[in-house]
Amino acid sequence: MVEAMEYRVLLKKDIRVWVEWLMGKGELHAPVAKSASHPQYQFEKISQPDTVCLDYATTILPPKQCVQPVRETLIRFDRVANQFTLSDQVPERRLHIIFGIHTCDIHAFNFLNTVMRDGNADTQFLARSANTAIIGLRCRQHCDDKSFCESMGTNEPPDTGYDILMTDIGDRYFLELATERAAKLVDDLSCIPHTGDEDVVKWRQMLADSKKNFDRRLSINIEELPAYCEANYHSPMWDVIGKKCVACGSCTLVCPTCYCFDIRDELDMSLQGGERYRVWDSCQLGEFAAVAGGVNFRRDRRDRQRHRVHRKVKYPKERYNLFACVGCGRCSRACIADIQMLDILRQLGAKSHEFQRT
Amino acid sequence: MKPKVAFFSFSSCEGCQLQALNLEDQLLSLLDIIEIVNFREAIDDKLENYDIAFVEGSISRYSDIPELIKIRNTAKVLVAFGSCSSQAGINAIRNRLRPEEANAMVYGDRAAWVETGHAKGIDEFVKVDYYLNGCPMDRREFIRLVKAAASGIPFIIPKLPVCTECKLRGNVCILEDRNTLCLGAVTLGGCNAICPAYGHPCVGCRGILPDANIEGMAELLRHHGASDLEIEHLYAMYNYGRISLLTARAASR
Ligand code: SF4
Ligand code: SF4
Ligand code: SF4
Ligand code: SF4
Ligand code: SF4
Numbered sequence: 201m202v203e204a205m206e207y208r209v210l211l212k213k214d215i216r217v218w219v220e221w222l223m224g225k226g227e228l229h230a231p232v233a234k235s236a237s238h239p240q241y242q243f244e245k246i247s248q249p250d251t252v253c254l255d256y257a258t259t260i261l262p263p264k265q266c267v268q269p270v271r272e273t274l275i276r277f278d279r280v281a282n283q284f285t286l287s288d289q290v291p292e293r294r295l296h297i298i299f300g301i302h303t304c305d306i307h308a309f310n311f312l313n314t315v316m317r318d319g320n321a322d323t324q325f326l327a328r329s330a331n332t333a334i335i336g337l338r339c340r341q342h343c344d345d346k347s348f349c350e351s352m353g354t355n356e357p358p359d360t361g362y363d364i365l366m367t368d369i370g371d372r373y374f375l376e377l378a379t380e381r382a383a384k385l386v387d388d389l390s391c392i393p394h395t396g397d398e399d400v401v402k403w404r405q406m407l408a409d410s411k412k413n414f415d416r417r418l419s420i421n422i423e424e425l426p427a428y429c430e431a432n433y434h435s436p437m438w439d440v441i442g443k444k445c446v447a448c449g450s451c452t453l454v455c456p457t458c459y460c461f462d463i464r465d466e467l468d469m470s471l472q473g474g475e476r477y478r479v480w481d482s483c484q485l486g487e488f489a490a491v492a493g494g495v496n497f498r499r500d501r502r503d504r505q506r507h508r509v510h511r512k513v514k515y516p517k518e519r520y521n522l523f524a525c526v527g528c529g530r531c532s533r534a535c536i537a538d539i540q541m542l543d544i545l546r547q548l549g550a551k552s553h554e555f556q557r558t
Numbered sequence: 559m560k561p562k563v564a565f566f567s568f569s570s571c572e573g574c575q576l577q578a579l580n581l582e583d584q585l586l587s588l589l590d591i592i593e594i595v596n597f598r599e600a601i602d603d604k605l606e607n608y609d610i611a612f613v614e615g616s617i618s619r620y621s622d623i624p625e626l627i628k629i630r631n632t633a634k635v636l637v638a639f640g641s642c643s644s645q646a647g648i649n650a651i652r653n654r655l656r657p658e659e660a661n662a663m664v665y666g667d668r669a670a671w672v673e674t675g676h677a678k679g680i681d682e683f684v685k686v687d688y689y690l691n692g693c694p695m696d697r698r699e700f701i702r703l704v705k706a707a708a709s710g711i712p713f714i715i716p717k718l719p720v721c722t723e724c725k726l727r728g729n730v731c732i733l734e735d736r737n738t739l740c741l742g743a744v745t746l747g748g749c750n751a752i753c754p755a756y757g758h759p760c761v762g763c764r765g766i767l768p769d770a771n772i773e774g775m776a777e778l779l780r781h782h783g784a785s786d787l788e789i790e791h792l793y794a795m796y797n798y799g800r801i802s803l804l805t806a807r808a809a810s811r
Contacts, residue, residue, distance in 0.1 A: 448721035448743035
C-alpha cells in the first residue's frame, strides 16, 4: 500500500457541509439513487448536496462521461469558405470533481488514461482528465453477485489515479490525502480535522475486515486469460452466447473502460457550415465493423461478443500489461439476455483446463 | 434554387404531418431553405411539380397505387414519412385477418361500400430513397433529412437500437427493473428512447432492425415473464408485416 501524504477524518453527519463546500470548488459529480423499487444509481452533476448517496452499489453508467461526454464537437466546418476549425484542443473548463467513486472505477480511469496517451494521444480527453479531481471510496464488500473486483485485484485502490480516498469507519469517514490537489479539496475546513490515533487504529482494523468480506469469485489464474482466450477461439461457448445476445450494445456502453466512438456531421440550418462531432459507439452493434463497400468484419453476434471479451482480457493485457476488465459487473447487470461476464471468464478458464488435460 | 417540397397522405392519422407543423419556430427557418408546394394540413394551393415528396400513410386500396406511382415519377427524392408508410405500421394489425373479415368487423353490413384491404408499406410498390421512421416521425430527423436533401448530401440514420440511446440517457432499464416488456433492443433508435425515458416500454414504432435477433429477443422476453401471445402482440403492434416475414424466413431455415 502506498503511504498517503496526510490523513484526515470527517464525521458522517458533516458530509453535507463538505459536499456543499466542494460544489463551490468545482463541478461535482456523485452517485445519486435512481429507482425506488430496487437499488440503481447514477453519477450525476450535483446541484442539491442531499442527493449524494455514498452507500451505493455500483452505478448504471460508469463515471467516464464526466471526462468524455456522450457527444463532443471535434471541428466546425464552413462549406462556402471551404475551411474548418478545430474545436478547443484543451477545453477550458471548471475543475470537475468525481466524488465517491469506487476503486474499480479508479482503475478503469487509469486504464483509459494509458490508452488515450498511446499513439495518437487524445489530447481533449487527457486535458479533461487532468482537470478532474478524484475522491474515491474504498469498498467494504462486493457490490452484488455480479461484481468480481476482488478477482481482478481492483477492490484495492491503484497506486495513483486519485486525490483522496475515503473509508467508512463507522460514524465517520477516514480520508487518505494522496496529492497536492487533495490538500486544496479539504483546505482547513474545521469539520475535516487531522486524525487521532484511535481513528488510525479503527481504519486499519476496517481495512483488514474488508479484505475478509471479499470472496474469491473467479478461481482461475487471471494472468493466463490471454492464453485461455486463444485456446477457446473456436469454442462452442461463443455460439451459445451469440444466440442469446440481442446486440443491444448495453454491455459496452456501461463498461468503464470502453472508449469507442462514432463520428458524424451535422449541418447548420443555413446549410453553409456545420460541425463534426463524436458520440459513444458500441462494438456490439451490427454496423460497427461495417466499412465502405458493404463489407462487415464482424457480422455475427458471436464474433462481436468474442471480440468484446478479447478487448477486455486479452489484447490490452498483451499490449499494456493491463486488463480492461475491472470486474465491476456493470455489463452483466445491464444485459437483458443474462449474459454474465463472470460466467464467460469462468468458462474460458474451465474449458482451457480441459484442453490442457486431454 | 430552393427545392420544392410536397406532402402526401394515404391511410394514416396524418399525425406525422402534424408533427412537421409542430416544429413552429424552426418551420420558418426551414422555409429559408425549401419551398413547400403541397401541404394539405397547412396550405390550399397545390403545385404538380416538386423535388422532395414526403409520403405519409400505408397503401390499402388499389386506387392508391397509381397515385403513388405518379408521385414517384415526379419527385427526385421520395421519403417514407412515418411508420404507416415505412412499414405499414399500426395499420398492418388488420393484416392478421382476411380483408373481408376485417372490413365486416369495422363497417358491418356496409362493408361493400368501402374500398380497403391489407395495409402495405409504400416500398412494396415504389423505390423509397429515405425512411423517416416512427409513429409519429421524429422532428429532429425530419430537419436533418431536409437539410441533407436541400444540400444534396446523403441522409443517414445510424442503425442503432433504442437501448443504445436509453443507456446513454442513463435510464433505469424498465425491462430489468420491472419486467415491463420492452422491444428497445431490436428496434431502430433515433427517438432518443423517449418511451422508456418516461417509463413506457418501446413498442417498436420505428421498426425492427434489419439484422435483429428475433428468436433471442423472444427467448429473453419469456425469461422476463412474457407469454407467447404477449410477445406476438408486442411485435404485431407496429411490425406485423416485418415479423411475419421474419418468422417465415426462420421457419424455412
Ligand atoms: S467488462 Fe463488464 S465487468 Fe468488466 S469492466 Fe467492463 S462492465 Fe465491468
Ligand atoms: S448487453 Fe447482452 S444482449 Fe446486449 S449486446 Fe451485450 S451481451 Fe448482447
Ligand atoms: S405513423 Fe403514426 S402518427 Fe404518423 S400517420 Fe401513421 S399513425 Fe399517424
Ligand atoms: S428500458 Fe428498454 S430500451 Fe431501455 S435499456 Fe431496457 S430494454 Fe433497452
Ligand atoms: S421508444 Fe420505441 S416506441 Fe417509443 S418512440 Fe422510440 S421506437 Fe417508438
